[in-house]
Amino acid sequence: MPDAPQNMELVCPAGNLPALKAAVDAGADAVYIGFRDDTNARHFAGLNFNEQRSREGIDYAHRRGTKVFVAINTYAQTSGWTRWQQAVDRAAALGVDALILADIGVMDYAAERWPELRLHLSVQASATNAESIRFYHENFSIRRVVLPRVLSMKQVRQVAAESPVPLEVFGFGSLCVMVEGRCLLSSYVTGQSPNTFGACSPASAVRWTETAGGLESRLNDVLIDRYGADEPAAYPTLCKGRFEVAGNVYYAIEEPVSLNTVELLPELQSIGVAAIKIEGRQRSPAYVRQVTRVWRAALDACARNPDDYRAQQPWLDALQQVSEGAQTTLGAYHRPWQ
Amino acid sequence: MNTRTRPKLSLGPVLYYWEREKLLEFYEHIALTPVDIVYLGETVCSKRRALRSDDWLQLAHTLRQAGKEVVLSSMTLIEAGSELGALRSLCENEGFTIEANDMGAVQLLAARGRPFVTGPAINIYNHRTLNLLAKRGMRRWVLPVELGRDSLADIHAQRPDGIETEVFAWGRLPLAYSARCFTARAHNLPKDDCQFRCLDYPDGLRLSTRENRSFLTLNGIQTQSAASCNLVTEIDDLSALGVDVLRISPQSLHTERVIKLFQQCLDGAISAREADTGLQSCAPSGCCNGYWHGEAGMLHHAGEKVPCP
Numbered sequence: 001m002p003d004a005p006q007n008m009e010l011v012c013p014a015g016n017l018p019a020l021k022a023a024v025d026a027g028a029d030a031v032y033i034g035f036r037d038d039t040n041a042r043h044f045a046g047l048n049f050n051e052q053r054s055r056e057g058i059d060y061a062h063r064r065g066t067k068v069f070v071a072i073n074t075y076a077q078t079s080g081w082t083r084w085q086q087a088v089d090r091a092a093a094l095g096v097d098a099l100i101l102a103d104i105g106v107m108d109y110a111a112e113r114w115p116e117l118r119l120h121l122s123v124q125a126s127a128t129n130a131e132s133i134r135f136y137h138e139n140f141s142i143r144r145v146v147l148p149r150v151l152s153m154k155q156v157r158q159v160a161a162e163s164p165v166p167l168e169v170f171g172f173g174s175l176c177v178m179v180e181g182r183c184l185l186s187s188y189v190t191g192q193s194p195n196t197f198g199a200c201s202p203a204s205a206v207r208w209t210e211t212a213g214g215l216e217s218r219l220n221d222v223l224i225d226r227y228g229a230d231e232p233a234a235y236p237t238l239c240k241g242r243f244e245v246a247g248n249v250y251y252a253i254e255e256p257v258s259l260n261t262v263e264l265l266p267e268l269q270s271i272g273v274a275a276i277k278i279e280g281r282q283r284s285p286a287y288v289r290q291v292t293r294v295w296r297a298a299l300d301a302c303a304r305n306p307d308d309y310r311a312q313q314p315w316l317d318a319l320q321q322v323s324e325g326a327q328t329t330l331g332a333y334h335r336p337w338q
Numbered sequence: 339m340n341t342r343t344r345p346k347l348s349l350g351p352v353l354y355y356w357e358r359e360k361l362l363e364f365y366e367h368i369a370l371t372p373v374d375i376v377y378l379g380e381t382v383c384s385k386r387r388a389l390r391s392d393d394w395l396q397l398a399h400t401l402r403q404a405g406k407e408v409v410l411s412s413m414t415l416i417e418a419g420s421e422l423g424a425l426r427s428l429c430e431n432e433g434f435t436i437e438a439n440d441m442g443a444v445q446l447l448a449a450r451g452r453p454f455v456t457g458p459a460i461n462i463y464n465h466r467t468l469n470l471l472a473k474r475g476m477r478r479w480v481l482p483v484e485l486g487r488d489s490l491a492d493i494h495a496q497r498p499d500g501i502e503t504e505v506f507a508w509g510r511l512p513l514a515y516s517a518r519c520f521t522a523r524a525h526n527l528p529k530d531d532c533q534f535r536c537l538d539y540p541d542g543l544r545l546s547t548r549e550n551r552s553f554l555t556l557n558g559i560q561t562q563s564a565a566s567c568n569l570v571t572e573i574d575d576l577s578a579l580g581v582d583v584l585r586i587s588p589q590s591l592h593t594e595r596v597i598k599l600f601q602q603c604l605d606g607a608i609s610a611r612e613a614d615t616g617l618q619s620c621a622p623s624g625c626c627n628g629y630w631h632g633e634a635g636m637l638h639h640a641g642e643k644v645p646c647p
Contacts, residue, residue, distance in 0.1 A: 075461055075463035075464070076463060076464045076466075077463050077464055077485075077489050077492070078464045078465050078489065078492035078493050078495075078496070079488070079489070079492050081464055081465075081466070102461075103461070103463060103464070103467065104461075104462075104466075104467040104470055104471070105463075105464045105465070105466030105467035105468075105469075105470065106466075108466055108467075108470050109466065125441075125461075127441060127442075128415060128416060128417050128440075128442075129416045129417065129421075129422050129440070129442045130422070130442075131416075131422065131425070131426075131441075131442035131443075131445045131446055132416070132440060132441040132442040132444075132445060134445050135441050135442070135444055135445035135448070136441075138445075139470070139474075150415075150417065150516060150517030150518075151417055151517070152417075152517075155417050155418060155419075158418075158419050177516050177518055178514040178515060178516045178561070179415060179514075179515045179516060179517070181461060182414075182415075182459055182461075182514065182515045183513070183514040183515075184482075184483065184484045184511075184513045184514060184635070185513050185514050185554075185561065187484045187629070187634065187635055188484075188511070188513055188563060188629075188634065188635035188636050189634055189635075189636060190634055191628070191632070191633050191634040191635075193484055195461065195463070195482075195484065196463070196484060196485075220634055222547060222551070222553065222636075223547040223548055223549050223551070224547075226548055239514075242548065243545050243546060243547060243548065243553065243554075244545070244546045244547070244548055244550070245524045245543060245544070245545050245546075245556065246524060246543065248524075249548055252520065252523070252524065252545055252556070253520060253561070254518075
């Protein structure tokens with residue numbers, strides 16, 4: 001990794017054209033989008049870009065000097081292979097700046113068919129160490145890797161020191177407690193997982209019921225949580241439910257909190273992280289605008305003077321407002337959390 | 339008609355943290371069972387050191403002498419530098435085939451030109467991935483547990499010559515991995531000071547819904563199903579699809595009985611239905627096979643769709 005760190009790139013999510021424009025206008029260096037099918041890991045109804053919208057979005061971004069990445073980051077199955085192949089071809093023809101890929105077969109195709117096209121390794125490929133990254137670099141010439149959110153700062157530093165390509169790390173958004181790309185909990189309950197379908201705990205499997213015991217959320221008939229009258233209800237992502245273990249009922253896997261690493265920027269910059277990624281293609285344009293604006297300010301402040309950098313209270317307040325569960329955590333970057 | 343040989347049987351790595359004596363005794367018994375292939379090693383948590391690498395190697399030699407094909411399984415989640423170092427030493431070992439459970443292991447083995455097996459956590463979802471890894475030295479692969487028979491049939495239509503397919507046929511399904519330890523969390527302990535609580539749960543720690551329905555199994559940083567995947571009634575289908583190996587995942591009780599029932603079924607000594615009946619008592623939280631049928635993994639497909647208890 002280079003000794004003299006360059007400015008980190010701010011990579012922001014866009015689930016639709018208004019969100020893309022919001023991210024571009026608020027100062028994103030790059031936006032990432034997906035097509036309207038199961039080739040991307042935010043395959044939600046009403047979300048994502050058809051060909052026409054993609055073209056408009058890419059044009060809007062490129063005119064303002066913002067890059068566009070396309071996430072084709074689910075795992076292609078043989079029966080649907082042509083969808084992934086067509087997604088790669090479409091993105092290449094649209095002139096995007098990079099593809100974000102997870103599947104080895106899809107990467108093999110993209111590297112062979114579009115050798116000039118820049119490839120990033122998606123977080124869904126769950127590359128947590130330098131040897132794994134080296135595989136994708138040697139075989140498909142990937143030029144950046146998005147690290148899973150499970151690594152501690154010490155581990156990120158180790159990977160950064162050994163990785164053959166620059167790193168992108170998650171800065172803000174929903175937190176997966178499981179290693180991305182290696183979590184099948186959703187398909188165990190619903191038949192659809194991020195790997196196969198591009199969604200976790202899909203809305204089609206959710207059922208809400210008012211009962212004498214409280215409001216219940218179910219996923220394909222499995223009780224995920226039950227809320228008292230004074231408790232705010234959350235979407236039943238199954239790892240964020242309350243379950244019983246050894247007689248105790250609690251958030252047995254993960255509490256509904258968001259990741260926020262804005263305090264860690266100087267350290268991330270000093271170890272040579274190339275880009276900070278904001279999660280949330282499923283979120284509103286207002287969310288994208290607010291989060292992008294704060295992170296733009298933070299990254300600029302950090303680039304100007306990393307030694308005197310401090311996360312400012314208005315930034316933290318603004319991020320707190322849009323956080324899931326209205327709490328934030330440093331996630332695994334903060335070692336004691338593990 | 340294509341005459342297929344019946345699949346071989348393998349015993350997957352022990353996924354739980356067992357005491358040294360229990361592990362050694364377990365494998366003494368396994369040496370006497372009809373499993374053809376034994377996978378050895380810690381794949382879940384690098385803090386579990388009931389056996390050291392030399393102990394595993396010695397065990398590997400003993401089992402080989404007992405006629406077993408032995409494969410050394412590597413860790414699934416490789417984060418710390420020490421874990422990568424251990425993986426590098428394992429991949430230097432020339433004596434036994436390695437099961438790669440992380441792409442880091444695939445890279446290390448391919449770079450050394452060593453043939454390898456990929457475990458269920460390596461994401462091979464299509465023919466093109468299978469073919470690329472075959473070119474890099476993969477000789478056998480385990481179907482990801484969330485894929486079913488139709489996906490397998492599609493991949494097999496373009497399977498390269500000489501590549502063996504293994505299917506997870508019995509046991510609690512490995513479903514997820516985390517940097518976080520859920521067993522430690524259940525005891526309000528930080529992961530760094532887990533006090534090796536996994537030793538108290540030789541079959542993992544049961545997680546139930548608030549309606550008292552068995553749901554998942556917490557096994558340190560790994561999350562498994564509570565129900566046992568059971569594909570014994572699919573043995574004819576598995577054979578017809580050209581599956582080479584059926585994997586049985588170890589559990590603290592009844593593993594030998596499970597092996598025996600699968601073997602008797604493969605030998606035609608008992609029917610799949612009879613084997614299935616016998617296996618019910620080996621699955622304390624019931625059985626599931628939904629994934630094989632392209633459905634939610636927790637479902638049990640027995641002619642009609644019935645959720646597990």
